[in-house]
Amino acid sequence: xxxxxxxxxxxxxxxxxxxxxxxxxxxxxxxxxxxxxxxxxxxxxxxxxxxxxxxxxxxxxxxxxxxxxxxxxxxxxxxxxxxxxxxxxxxxxxxxxxxxxxxxxxxxxxxxxxxxxxxxxxxxxxxxxxxxxxxxxxxxxxxxxxxxxxxxxxxxxxxxxxxxxxxxxxxxxxxxxxxxxxxxxxxxxxxxxxxxxxxxxxxxxxxxxxxxxxxxxxxxxxxxxxxxxxxxxxxxxxxxxxxxxxxxxxxxxxxxxxxxxxxxxxxxxxxxxxxxxxxxxxxxxxxxxxxxxxxxxxxxxxxxxxxxxxxxxxxxxxxxxxxxxxxxxxxxxxxxxxxxxxxxxxxxxxxxxxxxxxxxxxxxxxxxxxxxxxxxxxxxxxxxxxxxxxxxxxxxxxxxxxxxxxx
Numbered sequence: 001x002x003x004x005x006x007x008x009x010x011x012x013x014x015x016x017x018x019x020x021x022x023x024x025x026x027x028x029x030x031x032x033x034x035x036x037x038x039x040x041x042x043x044x045x046x047x048x049x050x051x052x053x054x055x056x057x058x059x060x061x062x063x064x065x066x067x068x069x070x071x072x073x074x075x076x077x078x079x080x081x082x083x084x085x086x087x088x089x090x091x092x093x094x095x096x097x098x099x100x101x102x103x104x105x106x107x108x109x110x111x112x113x114x115x116x117x118x119x120x121x122x123x124x125x126x127x128x129x130x131x132x133x134x135x136x137x138x139x140x141x142x143x144x145x146x147x148x149x150x151x152x153x154x155x156x157x158x159x160x161x162x163x164x165x166x167x168x169x170x171x172x173x174x175x176x177x178x179x180x181x182x183x184x185x186x187x188x189x190x191x192x193x194x195x196x197x198x199x200x201x202x203x204x205x206x207x208x209x210x211x212x213x214x215x216x217x218x219x220x221x222x223x224x225x226x227x228x229x230x231x232x233x234x235x236x237x238x239x240x241x242x243x244x245x246x247x248x249x250x251x252x253x254x255x256x257x258x259x260x261x262x263x264x265x266x267x268x269x270x271x272x273x274x275x276x277x278x279x280x281x282x283x284x285x286x287x288x289x290x291x292x293x294x295x296x297x298x299x300x301x302x303x304x305x306x307x308x309x310x311x312x313x314x315x316x317x318x319x320x321x322x323x324x325x326x327x328x329x330x331x332x333x334x335x336x337x338x339x340x341x342x343x344x345x346x347x348x349x350x351x352x353x354x355x356x357x358x359x360x361x362x363x364x365x366x367x368x369x370x371x372x373x374x375x376x377x378x379x380x381x382x383x384x385x386x387x388x389x390x391x392x393x394x395x396x397x398x399x400x401x402x403x404x405x406x407x
Contacts, residue, residue: 032215034107036155039211040115041107043153045098047118048091055088072135079132087125094118116160119150123168127175134179140189140196143172147200154204155211161204169197237287238294241308246316249306250361250372253320257361264361265327267317268376269334272353272388274313281348286313288345289352296341300334316376324360324393331356331391339389355383359394 062081094114101111126146133142147165150156156164172193180186233245241249253264271277271293278286290313297307297315306318319327335356343350357380361372375394383392 032212033112033157035215036157036208036211037107037111037115038104040118040154040156041098041104041111042102044094044114044118045102047153048095048098051091052088052095055084055091058084059088076132076135079135080129083125083128083132087121090121115154115156116164119154119156119164122146122150123164124171127168127172130172131175131179134176134189138180138185138189140176140192143193144196144199147196148203151200151203152207155208156204158205158208161201161208165197165201165204169193172197235309238291238309240294240298240315241306243308243310246306246308246310246318249318253318253361256320262321263323265319265322265324266359266361266372266376267319267327267331267334268310268357268373268380269315269317269331269354270380270384271313272355272384274352277350277352281345281350285345285348285350289343289350292341292343293338293352296337297334300337316373324358324395327358327360328391328393331358335389335391353389355380355388356391357381357383357394358391 059081062077062084097110097114101108101114104111123146126143130140130143133139147168150164173190176189176193177186180189233242233248234240235242250266256262257264271289274286274289277289290309293315294307294309297317301307301317302319304320308316308318310316319330322330335354338352338354341351343352357376357378359372359375359379379392379394383390386392
């Protein structure tokens, strides 16, 4: 009995693993369909550019070449011309459609449907041409070429490709019997048709697998790059930009200020007596307060502003197109919001205060990046010395501007 239960559990785990793998494979296949539709749309566009003049040349040749000596030749010629003419009209439609779609960023339903319509149309044209060709020749070269062309150009998922090729062969199997009277030739061409279908499907499968693997690897690399970038430029606790990213943004803002002549403000805020909170309640509580404060700051700034964690309990806000006075008013509003907020961590509810330093980047040299922090930090120091829980502007610190210019 125990052995049976263990065997059942083992089989159940194996089934669960197989189910996860199947679902993952299904999800991965679906995840690349959009990108494949993009690629196929562009390929349809370029294929139609090539196919349209070729159809015109074929129609011209069959129209003006004298080959209507017998009824059979006349039927053959008219059938080939009709097949090429219908394909020409459809290729023009495909060209006009894909010309509008090829530059879209997001795939739409038209792209998904169009790729299958084009493949079916091309297969149907090959079958029609080879059917009429049997009136004058026994080779099935057009059908073989069409199978190969579809296989090497269009990225179609294997199941859809199999259905298209299988349906095409069934159609081919019966239609060529309408124009072939010799049973040995008919049998030979039906067998050769299987070979053509097999080659086309094999090429289609190889193309799908190659592109599927490349797309999945490309996406994994992109995800890894984003993760590495986030680790390099974002604070892991608050998910805010760190000092490294802030310095890049400040350099960019210097260029923008020089070009457009606007003013930009830097606000430094520091939580008052944060060490006491860590010592009294522990670092987990302190970390939670930092996270809640980060959320509060992010929800109260403009989209153009940047909130960053500079280190420890210190945060910096970069405010483009803002005057020193406007920055001061905003910092004062933030100070009141922080003072009024109750920070709840489990069973602990705390209130905190913060001191602010506000400075303008207008009179700072782009080469002296540290001066940006120096001015705001001086104002922050003055706020701390004045009793904490207050906002100070750089201009309020005696001799601050002159000290900065001497750096």
